[in-house]
Amino acid sequence: MDYLRRKSDGRWVVRVVVPERLREIVGQKQFERALGRDPRTAQKRAYPLIAEFQATIARAERQLELQGGGNGSSRPRRTFSLSEIAHAHYGEELAIDESARNIPGLYTSLPFSRPIRADGLRRVAAGIAPADETEALIGWAVNKFAEREGRESPLEPAERQSLARTLALVQLEIVEREAERDRGHFTGTPALPILQRPMEAQEPELEPLKLQDLFNAHFRELEIQGAGAEAKLSNRIEAQPPYRVEG
Template sequence: MAGKVRHLVNRKGRYHARLVVPKDLRQIVGKTELRAPLGGDYRHALRLLPGAVAELQHQIALAERKASTKRSIGAPRYPLAPDQIAHSHYMQRLEFDDELRNDPRYASVEIDELLVSRLRNAIAGRASDDELRQLVGRQIEQFRKAGNLSAKPGSDEWRIVARALCSAELEALARAAERDEGDFAGQPSDPLIKNAQPPEDAAAPVNLAQLWSDYKASRKQAGFMKDNGRRQNPVIENLRQHLGHSDAARITKKDLLAWRDKLMQDKGAKTVSDIYLSTVRSLLRWAEENERLPTNVAATVRQPRPRRQHGRERGYTDAEALAVFNAALSYKRKINAVGRSETPHQAAAKKWCPIICAFTGARISEITQLRKEDVRQEDGWWIIRITPDAGSVKAGNYRDVPLHPQVIELGFIDFVKAASPGPMFHAGKDPEKYATAASSVSDEVAKWLRNSGLIPEGVWPNHAWRHRFKTVAREIGASDRVTDAICGHAGRTAGDNYGDVTLKAKERLIEALPEYQLV
C-alpha cells in the first residue's frame, strides 16, 4: 500500500493496529483509543492488520450496543464497500492459513472440491439465501458486529456482500493450494479482490453545536440574525437529539429524510419546510461553502407544502377593522378573580399596538418592541423609528414611519411622554432579550383579540392590519414603492432599489389614509 496505511501506527519500532474511540462511547469503553500489537515486521503487520482492526471495531460495536438504550443506531459506524469487506476477509484467511501451517496435522488437510464448486455457484448467483448463509453467513455477521455493514439478510445488498465473501474464500483456497506446492508469492486474480481500494480515512469530526455557533457569528457579522437565532436554535437541538450524536460530518441525506418524516408526525408541513429543513439546509450550505464539510447533504431534502386555501380576504374589512380599533381604544387594564392585574406594559400594548399597526402596516413585533427613544418629532411630524436596536426587524434595517394625525389625536404622544425610557410595551431589561419579550407581548395581543370574538375564522389578528394597510393604500392610489418602504417590504425589481423613498413621500401617503369613525 502506498502512503500512510489507515489504522497502522509505529511506536518505538513496533507496529500496532489503532482505532480512535468515538467521543460518545469513551465513557463506556474507558479509553480514547484501542490498540492491538502487530509485531516489528512491516509486511507481517500488514497481513495481521485487517483482522486486528476488525476485532477493535467489534469492541466499539459492543460499546455502541450498550449505548443503544439511550439512542438509536443508524448507519454502520465503520462502513466498508463489498470489495473492501472481501479484501479484509481474504487477508484474514491468509493469516489464518499461516497459523495453521505451524500445526503438523495441517499436512493431512486437503482442498474440499465440493466447497470450491459451491463457492463458484454462489459467485455466479446460483445460490439461495440459505446456501449463502451456510457458506459465509458467519463471516457476514462478524463484519456486521464490527460495524462494517447493516444490510438485512436476504436483501440485494446482503447477497452482494455474501457473493464478495465467496470470492474471497475461493481466492484464499487458491492461495492455500499454491502454498501446498511451496509457492507463497501468489496474488489474487479476481478483480474484486485485486482492485479493492483501502478504506478512506474517516472524515474529521465536525461538532454540530460549534458549527451552528460559527454560522450564527458569520450571519451576525453580515448584519443578519440579530436575535441570535432565537427561532432556529431549537431546530439544531432537535436534530442533534434525533441523530444521537453531535458530529455534523456523519450526517447523511438518509438521516435527514428520517428526521423530516419524524417531524411530520406532529408538525405542519409549512413549519417543517420553512423552519426546520430551511435552517439545516442553510447551515450545511454555509459549511460546504466555507470548507467545513465536503458536501451539503441537505441540498435536496424538501418537504412539499400544500397551497394555503383562503376562503376570504386576509385583511380586515372596514367593519371588522373599526370594531377592533374601537376595542383597542377602549381597552382597560384587567384584574382577575384573585386581584392580580396584567402589567401596565401588556395593557398599553393591547390599547396602542393595534391602532399603530392600522396606520403603519408594521409587523406587530416591530411595534411591541418600540422604545420611548424611538419616537421623535421632525419638521412638525411625529415619527417612529423601527430599528433592530430595539429587538428584531425582518429586513435587518431600520426605517422611519410617520404617525397618522388620528394616532396623535387619540393621545399616543401623551402616552409616550409619560413613559419611562426604554421599551414601552414590554418589561424587558436586557437588550439581548428584547426580541423575545416583544414576541411574547405580540402573542398576548393576538390571544386577547381572538378571545374577544372580533376576529373572523381564517384571519390572523395582528397580521390582518398589514394586509389591510396595503389594500387601503392601493385604494387611494398610493405608490407601491412607498407602501413597501413604510411596511418594510423589499422591492420586487432592481429598479425599485434606485432612488430614495423620503419621509416627505411617506408623510404624504400616511396623511391620505382615511380616519376611523369612532363610536
C-alpha cells in the same frame, strides 16, 4: 494496497493511522511495521498485520465507550462498504490459515475438499447456487459482517445475495492462497479488483473477532465439509490475546 508504502531506503512498511479520538488510549498516532525489501513478500505479510492493527483500534474504540460510561448503544450504526468487508475477510481468513498451519494435523484432510468447495463458491459468485448451498458455503461470513454492523433486522434477500456473491469471490481468492501455501508458495496476491484497490476505510474501524472466535468460525466451515468434529477433538486451542501494540 494503500497501507503498504515504500520508504526512501527501499524498505517496505505497512502503516495504519490511528483515529485521532483513540490516540490517547492507543498511545501512538499510527502503527507501522517493516516488511523487508521484496514487494511480493511485503504484500503477503501486510494483510494479517492490517487485521492485527485494526483489532487494536477496535479494542481502543470499546475502551473509549466504557470510559464514556456508555455501552455504545447510543452510537449510530453504519453500513460497511464492500471494500472494507472484502479486505477484512481476506486478511482475517489468511491469518486463520497461517495460525492453523501451526497446529499439527489440522490440515491433513483439507486439500482434497478444496476443488469441490471452489466449484460451489463459483456457483454462489455467479448467482446460480440454490439458497441452501449459498448459506452452507458463505452464509457464516455474511452473518459475521451483519453482526458487526449491529443490525436489528435481517438483511433484505437481494442485499444478502449481493454480499454473499462478493464474499464468495473473496473466498475463492482465499482458497487459491491456501492451495498455493500447500505447495510451499507464500507470495501469492489477489487478482480480484476489489482486493487490488486500496480499502475505502471509514471510521470507526471494523471490529474484528477474537482469534478464538475466528477459529470457531473456521471449525464451523470444516463441519460443513465433514472435517470439523475430528479437528475439534484433536486440536484444543487455548484462547490467548493474539495481538500486541508495538510502539
